[in-house]
Amino acid sequence: MADVLNNVVFGVLKALSVVYNVITIIPYYVMCQPGERLRRSNRIKARSVDGNPASPFRAVDSPQQLSTTPFPECKTLDELFQRAVSVYGDKNCLGTRELLREEDEMQQNGRVFKKVVMGEYNWQSFEGVFTRLTNLGSGLLAVGQKPRRNILIFAETRAEWMIAAQACFKYNFPVVTLYSTLGEDAIIHGVNESEVSHVITSAELLTKFKGILSKMPRVTHLIVMCDQQPITSLKKEFPDTVTILTFNELEIIGADPDNIRTPVTKPSRGDIAVIMYTSGSTGVPKGVIITHGNLMSGMSGQCQRISGLGPQDTYIAYLPLAHVLELSAETASLSHGVAIGYSSPLTLTDQSSKVKKGSQGDISVLKPTLMAAVPVIMDRLYKGVWDKVKSGSPFSRALFQFAYDYKRNSLEKGYDTPLFNKILFSKIQLLLGGRLRMMLSGGAPLSEKTQRFMNICFCCPVLQGYGLTETCGAGTVTDVDDMSTGRVGPPLTCCEIRLRDWEEGNYLTCDHPFPRGEVLVGGGNVVQGYYKNPEQTKADFTVIDGLQYFCTGDIGQFEQDGSLRVIDRKKDLVKLQHGEYISLSRVETALKMSPLVDQICVHANPTQSSCIALVVPNVKNITELAAKLGLKDVPFEELCSNDKVEAAVLKELASLGQKSKLEKFEIPAKLKLCTEIWMPDTGLVTDAYKLKRKVIEEKYRPSLERMYSFA
Structure with a gap:
């Protein structure tokens, strides 16, 4: 009986959809111009510079010269932020959510999890952040940090991380980054290889240094992102040879009239901004040498692809800032006046593991318009929504499937479905705050199924990007108008991409219908090489026609419209x-x-x-x-x-x-x-x-x- 009723209801729905289409097709066609949407989606986006598939490909909207900065008047990262301060001074810059309380919650298996209840976001203005980073930089100079001498930031993603980084950019202290989850051996390797004497860390990670400081003899200062109280007792557990200061103490030192000072050595584009240690998926982490010019070039291409970026936007930050995707995304956002609200994977959504049941996750409170994600996060959202749909009644499951298929078919013809967006998909949008207008996926391949699902259910384009630490996270990003899935888009305006024959895997630039081969990225965003590792630098980087290229090891193909599809990886290929x-x-x-x-x-x-x-x-x-x-x-x-x-x-x-x-x-x-x-x-x-x-x-x-x- 239920099946008969469902069939009747869906017969009515299909009939109503046909009537609705007939009534609305003409006004919708005039207002939304679906033909124009399809034209923009299918337009040529990149082409070979001389028509030869073995030659480099560039975006058709690239200037004659590859772009090197988001704003012509800014050459370095410190100039980029100073411009933002002058333009957006009193607007919201960095936001941190207030912690109201922590509670222990007993699980069914007897384990106790710590849950949090959070309040609203507290905001610092651009001018306020600039004052803090100036004080911090002056304080670092006062306690012995020198220009062009490496300094380590070893902490979770938070506002203080970005303030510390901006202070280092201004005062020309190269920032060494290590993932906060690395083990002791990797930490010791990174600290000793980069020869840092000053380490900026968090109270939560301070204990990691207790047993290993004796193996890092150059370290003289630990600066801790916290108030004095949590670390007072911990100080006794560290040797007297190491000075421990809180973030606030260092800012007070720097604000002293006798200590406040302008940069001793102003950075240039060729100065090192970051030595970013990779996550070590294939062995010991390698330090990637990134200059101010490299990051500025990379961001110039990324910002060009994100339409309408400005102070009306809010970005939610939760990915590791020690990853180039997050660092460049946040820095680019700040350069355009975007407010950044900080979160973590454990408190991101209402269902996140550390959020007390019945209270709101960070994204529900912040309601961001922009978000970056790695595929594993999107896959979880995909599975979470489908699990909820499948747990519903047969009628609700069938209704959702009908709406999903209807919208998918409409999008493929250049149309949207405002009625279904309002009635059905708006509820799913609320999982990510309800205001999201654009998402960027990077770090790994995103499945076509997940990308299509996000486009349909969250009613915002998911731009898939391709880049590596060695290219400052910049390489390609899909066009906002591109309705295809599974591709990573055309080259950014800051770089060019060429394919190189890989005969062992039978991937050749002369292949039909599309040229295929190893992806090589060239441009100002390509870094200088690996820190103290000339052998690996020589193996992975090459210069062609005077341009520095990184040999990615990924196999790609350029399709008819000039978009790149990554189809394989040399190291993942097993015979x-x-x-x-x-x-x-x-x-x-x-x-x-x-x-x-x-x-x-x-x-x-x-x-x-x-x-x-x-x-x-x-x-x-x-x-x-x-x-x-x-x-x-x-x-x-x-x-x-x-x-x-x-x-x-x-x-x-x-x-x-x-x-x-x-x-x-x-x-x-x-x-x-x-x-x-x-x-x-x-x-x-x-x-x-x-x-x-x-x-x-x-x-x-x-x-x-x-x-x-x-x-």
């Missing part, structure tokens, strides 16, 4: 026993869309004829699957080692693989369900949630060997 090549990341991108999968690492051995997989399952969905298999109320850890559950998940992934058009040898023959979530602090993924393959493979080596012995 199987019978000669077939398998792209591990391509398989992972397809299979992680399963609702049963939270994280996945595909492993392939050249001596074998198939691949295998390590899967971190979704607890809720794997429990529901187990109940259908007659395993209700079985503990999660036992489910992960149950043969029936493993077989059911393997079957689900095989089905998804076939739908995603994976070859038979690309679909895992065996899998292991892992109970441990792969978080940055476990060392199994980077702060951008990229897999550390070697670390994962080493940890699970016995399981991998066992799977292959039975494959």
